[in-house]
Amino acid sequence: MTKVKKAFFCKNCGYESAKWLGCCPSCGEWNTFVEEIVSKPATSALGINNYNSKAQLINDIDVSHESRLNLNSVEINRILGGGLVCGSMVLVGGEPGIGKSTLSLQIALKCPDIKTLYVSGEESAQQIKIRAARLGSNDAQCYILSETLLETIVIQAKELKPDILVIDSIQTLYTERIDSSAGSISQIRDCAMQLLKFAKETNTPVFVIGHITKDGTIAGPKVLEHIVDVVLQFEGDNSHAYRILRATKNRFGSTAEIGIFEMQNNGLREIENPSEILISQHNDLSFSGVAIAATMDGVRPLFIETQSLVSTAAYGVPQRSTTGIDVRRLNMLLAVLEKRAGFRLATKDVFFNITGGLRISDTAADMAIVSSILSSNFDVSIPTNSCFCAEVGLTGELRPVPHINQRIGEAARLNFKKIFISRYSKLEDKPPANIEVISVAKIEELMKILFGKN
Ligand SMILES: Nc1ncnc2c1ncn2[C@@H]1O[C@H](COP(=O)(O)OP(=O)(O)OP(=O)(O)O)[C@@H](O)[C@H]1O
Ligand SMILES: [Mg+2]
Structure with missing residues (x-):
């Protein structure tokens, strides 16, 4: 019988330690260590096990195919720095019920010529259909998958070859490579790594929804924010209809841009002139x-x-x-x-x-x-x-x-x-x-x- 290996992880930054610690030596937070089961993945997390990579001269790198997808939304395109960059990973965080699922489903539905795969680990296909009906779906090429096992999701995505992959949410996913439960630090980290690998290999942009903690930061290790290319925060007051989407990190655009939306019966409406x-x-x-x-x-x-x-x-x-x-x-x-x-x-x-x-x-x-x-x-x-x-x-x-x-x-x-x-x-x-x-x-x-x- 193989021995179960356990380790302690900091909930805030993902720091690993063999024993429990009161204060994290990496981020300085107190009382953040939790015990988790770890099993070493067969390959390295990023899957770089074929030693074929070659260094290239910067001038020889072809960027003609580095394209941005137009998401049919002036505000979201602007926040992303002029469209969604192919092969990028975008993390969307926000309070419960703020409208993260609505925003990502709306993106999928409002682009008729873009094939999307919307994976939900939180809602059933029927529930998503009800929301889509509320948002006024038409001839969108949006595929729905209600699944939480990451390996199945990647197989489905590779088969379907969508233009955008949406994951709702990273905390509900789990991978067979790790024994700990869904939502734990090591699961979130490994799932994010595998999704990143998928995004870079297939040049597919991946939208990942993430829950936030009590103090407003994205739940899970800090490495999650380091791995992704763009971090979007969805903010607003639940009792009011206005929502603000803000980029807190963007590798392909400015972080000074914000977008203002109004939550309506038929989804999020963009507000171009908020002052008015x-x-x-x-x-x-x-x-x-x-x-x-x-x-x-x-x-x-x-x-x-x-x-x-x-x-x-x-x-x-x-x-x-x-x-x-x-x-x-x-x-x-x-x-x-x-x-x-x-x-x-x-x-x-x-x-x-x-x-x-x-x-x-x-x-x-x-x-x-x-x-x-x-x-x-x-x-x-x-x-x-x-x-x-x-x-x-x-x-x-x-x-x-x-x-x-x-x-x-x-x-x-x-x-x-x-x-x-x-x-x-x-x-x-x-x-x-x-x-x-x-x-x-x-x-x-x-x-x-x-x-x-x-
Ligand atoms: N019929 C409706 N009319 C207006 N607004 C609605 C209607 N139905 C839902 N909403 C709004 O949508 C919000 C829920 O959106 P959504 O499920 O996308 O949030 P979420 O951020 O994904 O939540 P969770 O964290 O629970 O997944 C509600 O808080 C409400 O403001
Ligand atoms: Mg949701």
């Missing part, structure tokens, strides 16, 4: 406590509506509540307001919200946040044709932010009449004629311009 949706269209009405921020997500300008409600604190400890930004950022801005604008913090409750369920981290939204708080406090509305973009420093100065020309250009395109920026911003180009650029240096000055207060 995120800003409520009530030009004739203006409310106090609302200010528009000219933020950027990646390289894309994103105009969002910030809303604040300032009221007298009913209890001893004033409440601070935020959605869409870090509460510590709000506290910091409130402290600056107290110091520079005489805002009595101790007696006010402050509630802050970013509409559309988005989360932003761009500090260019600071001036809009501060303006909306002041607007609600004084109960004086800010004209809806104005927008703001500057960072607030601890001394109350308004600091410049990058890509200022792009933000002003987008503001003009969205028919804003005024944009408030930092006086220290360096404008490379002349701003468009239909927008007034107002430069402000300090919070006190902003208060004076907006509300006539000193």
Whole structure:
């Protein structure tokens, strides 16, 4: 009888150790070691057992056949850097129920001239058919396989020769070469290696869906993210319809691109002009406590509506509540307001919200946040044709932010009449004629311009 070999693996980075360790020597995480059965595969994981590889001169390498598949979706093509590169491996991660399966099935269904093999280890063929009916499938060449054994999947894929292989999800797959259960570190790593080998050998792009852990990183070893060519994160608030697809790693394109989608009854709809949706269209009405921020997500300008409600604190400890930004950022801005604008913090409750369920981290939204708080406090509305973009420093100065020309250009395109920026911003180009650029240096000055207060 052969002896069962066991080892301990770090759940975070995949580090292997013969004995249990409290702290991983590789990634420094605590309490991440789990015991797993290991059996050495007969060949090396990548299957490089034929010693025929030859070094080539870089100029002699033929790239004429390195093609990109057009996925019939402007947003996804753009995020991937201009289409899906043949032979690449794309990992799609996201919260449960965010729409990973919907996204990948939609890709398969929306390209009638691309043959896809959609492998699901989570749902039956009938369940996938129900989803496809909801998405409005037509004459797509999409084959469905409900299977979890990797060897069978590879055989089927080699027989069918699809243009794209979709795996939903890597955590449900298992290979016979390893004894541990599906979803374990060694299974995920080996399955990913075998899929990579398949992708490179047959020049077939592989889409792999991955679950994420409690803290938002892709479950499984870090090597999974190293193996794949592209890592896409699907984010969004489950209670809102908007979803953001973001490339966190891309070997064939920029990681600054994002795509915004709206989850609808018939699938994910691409939103080409997100700012137009995120800003409520009530030009004739203006409310106090609302200010528009000219933020950027990646390289894309994103105009969002910030809303604040300032009221007298009913209890001893004033409440601070935020959605869409870090509460510590709000506290910091409130402290600056107290110091520079005489805002009595101790007696006010402050509630802050970013509409559309988005989360932003761009500090260019600071001036809009501060303006909306002041607007609600004084109960004086800010004209809806104005927008703001500057960072607030601890001394109350308004600091410049990058890509200022792009933000002003987008503001003009969205028919804003005024944009408030930092006086220290360096404008490379002349701003468009239909927008007034107002430069402000300090919070006190902003208060004076907006509300006539000193
Ligand atoms: N009829 C419908 N109308 C609108 N949205 C729907 C409808 N049916 C499903 N959805 C949306 O689709 C989401 C589920 O999508 P999907 O199954 O693709 O998610 P997933 O990320 O693959 O989840 P899991 O991690 O469980 O596999 C739901 O959360 C819901 O928002
Ligand atoms: Mg799913």
